[in-house]
Amino acid sequence: MDLQYPGKRPLAEIREELLAASAEARDLPSDFETGLAVTGDNYEVMLSLLRKFAGKIDLIYTDPPFNTRSCFFRGEDRVSTVSHGKSDRVAYNDSMPMDQYLEFMRVRFCLMHLLLGESGSLYLHIDNRAGPYLRILLDEVFGIDNFLNDISRVKCNPKNFSRAGYGNYKDVIYFYAKNRDQVIFNGVTESYSEEDIARLYRKKDARGRRYTTVPCHAPGESAGETGGLFRNQLPPPGRHWRYAPSVLADLDEKGLIEWSATGVPRIIRYADDAAGKKIQDIWLNYKDPQYPRYPTEKNSEMLEMIVRQSSRENSLIMDPFAGSGSFLSAGISQGRRVIGIDSSPEAMTVISERPELRGLKFADMSRAGVPDPDAL
Ligand SMILES: C[S@@+](CC[C@H](N)C(=O)[O-])C[C@H]1O[C@@H](n2cnc3c(N)ncnc32)[C@H](O)[C@@H]1O
Structure with a gap:
């Protein structure tokens, strides 16, 4: 891709000329502290x-x-x-x-x-x-x-x-x-607006803190630790735990796992812990x-x-x-x-x-x- 206009010179020629001219250029202070x-x-x-x-x-x-x-x-x-x-x-x-x-x-x-x-x-x-x-x-x-x-x-x-x-x-x-x-x-990142928070973190805990939940598992089976038991459950077929079962157990002890009525675990993410949005x-x-x-x-x-x-x-x-x-x-x-x-x-x-x-x-x-x- 090339843009043509009168007076356009080859880049290599310009670069060469700049390097030669800089050798002759006036000195400027270089010992400045802040700028x-x-x-x-x-x-x-x-x-x-x-x-x-x-x-x-x-x-x-x-x-x-x-x-x-x-x-x-x-x-x-x-x-x-x-x-x-x-x-x-x-x-x-x-x-x-x-x-x-x-x-x-x-x-x-x-x-x-x-x-x-x-x-x-x-x-x-x-x-x-x-x-x-x-x-x-x-x-x-x-x-x-x-x-x-x-x-x-x-x-x-x-x-x-x-x-x-x-x-x-x-x-x-x-x-x-x-x-x-x-x-x-x-x-x-930039911080979430109030509307973002209301849209993305729809739930509130007993203290009124807004949160949402994400699955504990991700696509793909694993033969390793993340394919093992967490609270006596294996990950669903075709999936593996996002974290080692010991890490999930630790989150559970800290109250950061929400269990559905049918016993499905999901990880709690609080709005005020969020780093911000890309x-x-x-x-x-x-x-x-x-x-x-x-x-x-x-x-x-x-x-x-x-x-x-x-x-x-x-x-x-x-x-x-x-x-x-x-x-x-x-x-x-x-x-x-x-x-x-x-x-x-x-x-x-x-x-x-x-x-x-x-x-x-x-x-x-x-x-x-x-x-x-x-x-x-
Ligand atoms: C769009 S303004 C910059 C405004 C600046 N970003 C600000 O926030 O205030 C462009 C500036 O380039 C300066 N300028 C134009 N030709 C210049 C040159 N050859 N060398 C240095 N500065 C030049 C102008 O004097 C002008 O102040």
């Missing part, structure tokens, strides 16, 4: 990072411009797109010819791939217009086998615009492993903030969940299009070391004003931060 926030084009910043951090990053969350053909503004007390006040400042401009946008992203995907460690992963947050094209580019850079999920995320309340077409209230997140056999995935690929509960501090700021609980799911205590994690720094903040709250990059001085102002991010080391690699040789 690093860099103002600048993430192409140049990631080239610099490659010198010390190639293969060292466990998780990248990236929420780039979606090429919406809009300009995003930020004023004293509000953020906006189309309409803006005279004193509002440009946060970022989101408009490129499509072929340039695709190659801009593809080169950056290569840099991210080089920075990720073998157990690392990438979450690309994107909309339904740019998304399908970028997914093909990710398949090229990460390998189709390392695609793990496309997640639909409900971003806002339903819309009632009059234009033709269904309301769009979701965006998408593509989740790729650097190497799917080694990827960090911590099995973080997170699926439609995310309903992570709408974006109603009063963001920065345009297109993402839901912080979603970002925290991603950090807990796909990195470890002390992992180094990165957001190369950091915006308001919400992902950096999620990382710090979970004890991770973070790197954030944004080319917008407005974004860096927001990041530097967040109290939880004050401990970051700040560096400037923007044009404004590079000494002008003509002025020397």
Whole structure:
């Protein structure tokens, strides 16, 4: 599968060029404790990072411009797109010819791939217009086998615009492993809602605790221990006990086996002991903030969940299009070391004003931060 557009270069050529350019790139501080926030084009910043951090990053969350053909503004007390006040400042401009946008992203995907460690992963947050094209580019850079999920995320309340077409209230997140056999995935679950509990745990014990029961046996006969007697019963034909009879007897003594009137045992599972439910690929509960501090700021609980799911205590994690720094903040709250990059001085102002991010080391690699040789 190949996506064709003008100006598309072979991947091997891009990778070679990036490695050569990183050898010449500017040095960045690498002795930061909690994290690093860099103002600048993430192409140049990631080239610099490659010198010390190639293969060292466990998780990248990236929420780039979606090429919406809009300009995003930020004023004293509000953020906006189309309409803006005279004193509002440009946060970022989101408009490129499509072929340039695709190659801009593809080169950056290569840099991210080089920075990720073998157990690392990438979450690309994107909309339904740019998304399908970028997914093909990710398949090229990460390998189709390392695609793990496309997640639909409900971003806002339903819309009632009059234009033709269904309301769009979701965006998408593509989740790729650097190497799917080694990827960090911590099995973080989400808690059951009250409706889930009422539906899944229909019974109540004498103290009002909700529970359900599951069979003591499972398909397949066994000639071993789990095919033997439990309370003088053999498992039904074609089945074996789920646990050794001694374990079932222990559960029975603890009151965790329910016996039917006809003497059939079932294991009791209490709702308040349940670990939670596996997170699926439609995310309903992570709408974006109603009063963001920065345009297109993402839901912080979603970002925290991603950090807990796909990195470890002390992992180094990165957001190369950091915006308001919400992902950096999620990382710090979970004890991770973070790197954030944004080319917008407005974004860096927001990041530097967040109290939880004050401990970051700040560096400037923007044009404004590079000494002008003509002025020397
Ligand atoms: C969609 S916003 C990110 C919002 C962020 N996820 C948040 O929760 O606040 C995209 C950001 O990418 C930044 N950006 C655009 N081009 C960039 C580049 N070449 N290098 C670094 N940052 C860039 C923009 O300034 C903007 O802040």
